[in-house]
Amino acid sequence: MLFLANPARFMSFSAWAAPLTLVLALALFAVGLPWGLFFSPADYQQGETVRIMYLHVPAAWWSLGIYVFMGAASLVGLVWRHVLADLAARSAAPIGAAFAWICLATGSLWGAPTWGTWWEWDGRLTSMLVLFVIYLGYIALWNAVEDEEKAARLAAILCLAGLINIPIVHFSVDWWSTLHQPASILRAEGPSIHPSMLGPLFTMAAAFLFLVAALAMMNMRAAIYRRRIEAARVRGADA
Amino acid sequence: MSAFAATFRRDLALMWGAGGGALAPLGFFLGATVLVPLAMGPERALLQSAGPPLVWIAAALAVLATLERLFQADLEDGSLDQMLLSPAPLEALVLAKGAALWVAVGLPLALAAAPAAIALQAPLERVPLVCLSVALGMAAFVGVGLVGAAVTAGVKRGGVLIALIVLPFFAPPIIFGAAVAAGEEVAAAFLILAGCALGAAALGPIAAAAALRLQAE
Numbered sequence A: 001m002l003f004l005a006n007p008a009r010f011m012s013f014s015a016w017a018a019p020l021t022l023v024l025a026l027a028l029f030a031v032g033l034p035w036g037l038f039f040s041p042a043d044y045q046q047g048e049t050v051r052i053m054y055l056h057v058p059a060a061w062w063s064l065g066i067y068v069f070m071g072a073a074s075l076v077g078l079v080w081r082h083v084l085a086d087l088a089a090r091s092a093a094p095i096g097a098a099f100a101w102i103c104l105a106t107g108s109l110w111g112a113p114t115w116g117t118w119w120e121w122d123g124r125l126t127s128m129l130v131l132f133v134i135y136l137g138y139i140a141l142w143n144a145v146e147d148e149e150k151a152a153r154l155a156a157i158l159c160l161a162g163l164i165n166i167p168i169v170h171f172s173v174d175w176w177s178t179l180h181q182p183a184s185i186l187r188a189e190g191p192s193i194h195p196s197m198l199g200p201l202f203t204m205a206a207a208f209l210f211l212v213a214a215l216a217m218m219n220m221r222a223a224i225y226r227r228r229i230e231a232a233r234v235r236g237a238d239a
Numbered sequence B: 001m002s003a004f005a006a007t008f009r010r011d012l013a014l015m016w017g018a019g020g021g022a023l024a025p026l027g028f029f030l031g032a033t034v035l036v037p038l039a040m041g042p043e044r045a046l047l048q049s050a051g052p053p054l055v056w057i058a059a060a061l062a063v064l065a066t067l068e069r070l071f072q073a074d075l076e077d078g079s080l081d082q083m084l085l086s087p088a089p090l091e092a093l094v095l096a097k098g099a100a101l102w103v104a105v106g107l108p109l110a111l112a113a114a115p116a117a118i119a120l121q122a123p124l125e126r127v128p129l130v131c132l133s134v135a136l137g138m139a140a141f142v143g144v145g146l147v148g149a150a151v152t153a154g155v156k157r158g159g160v161l162i163a164l165i166v167l168p169f170f171a172p173p174i175i176f177g178a179a180v181a182a183g184e185e186v187a188a189a190f191l192i193l194a195g196c197a198l199g200a201a202a203l204g205p206i207a208a209a210a211a212l213r214l215q216a217e
Helices: A007-037 A048-080 A083-114 A123-144 A148-162 A165-175 A195-238 B003-020 B023-040 B044-067 B069-077 B079-085 B090-119 B124-151 B159-182 B186-215
Strands: none
Touching: A007 A048, A007 A083, A007 A195, A048 A083, A048 A123, A048 A148, A048 A165, A048 A195, A083 A123, A083 A148, A083 A195, A123 A148, A123 A165, A123 B159, A148 B124, A148 B159, A148 B186, B003 B090, B023 B044, B023 B090, B044 B069, B044 B090, B044 B124, B044 B159, B069 B079, B069 B090, B069 B124, B069 B186, B079 B090, B079 B186, B090 B124, B090 B186, B124 B159, B124 B186, B159 B186
């Protein structure tokens, strides 16, 4: 990651890396989606509805992972005043928010046939909804403050304050009684899901991850271009 | 007099003096409390179960209304620069402002929660607990609100933005405070509420001071 800290090096890296990861993501989706939706076994309790898991779970994982990434980038931006770190956090935020929304929407669709309800105010769902609102507040703050540098620092403080929610989301299924499935993969005893389902699940997780990388790099490139245009406009006004 | 005490007194005087101080949030609180039975209907059992938690929400929203101007006035008239120049740490002065807000707005709201809860048909023996929980919750709201107000201090018409930023962090005190007010799992919920209040009071000023140093640049 330090290799990419230089903006020029990042631009030349992402010039080929962004399309490549996008192609890889699409390829993994092309493998994972049919595998999960058609060629994996149905659940013995939930039947065919379990297939929503292959969208819901990776989106949930990466909405949390993106927020942790944003926290790390915010810390780097605050401490070392690195512009690229701030841009990375800003670029990742809409992707994380979209994934949180996908998690909530697919979860709701999954809950209707299996739990008998579209929504439940238990620990996991509430904390995921709170995460989504934190994402929205973060994006809104970036857009509200006029000075970009100041916006970056303030948004970084907000992002770090919101990090407390991440362990709450993860451990909510242990701390409170809930309809939601308890931790089935990141457990001390190892995954409790059958390998025939783990295969498509991890493939979809990799597909989502590559999609995040591709979209984040594309967002960052756009942000860097925007800054260059702004700088050029300022220089041109002086001339 | 120490800088902390001076800031506390100044802010208390400002809040109680100009603009009627606690009257605006109290008026909002009263209005919201009146709307509850108008919306839910006067059936006694329904109000009894939903009343105290709704008192909590009205108090949370009332304090939200006072947050917008908390640092904006200081940023505009240069008091923030004076606070930065003072030998006292900015975190202490921000804590003083938060304490003043809690005394000027939070405590009156906690006291006003008593007649509000009675009006919403809460049993009399639960009213002291409602007031105590609101007072503690106000500390949590102020602590978190300091960060939200500091981060949005320069934004014009930042009131809605503050609400969006701060409401996710209002969720834990509301969940556990309303549980105390409703009389469910009181001991455990009270402890967690106290934890939220202490944590917010301790950490809020630090984050708010960091944000304010950026605002003043």
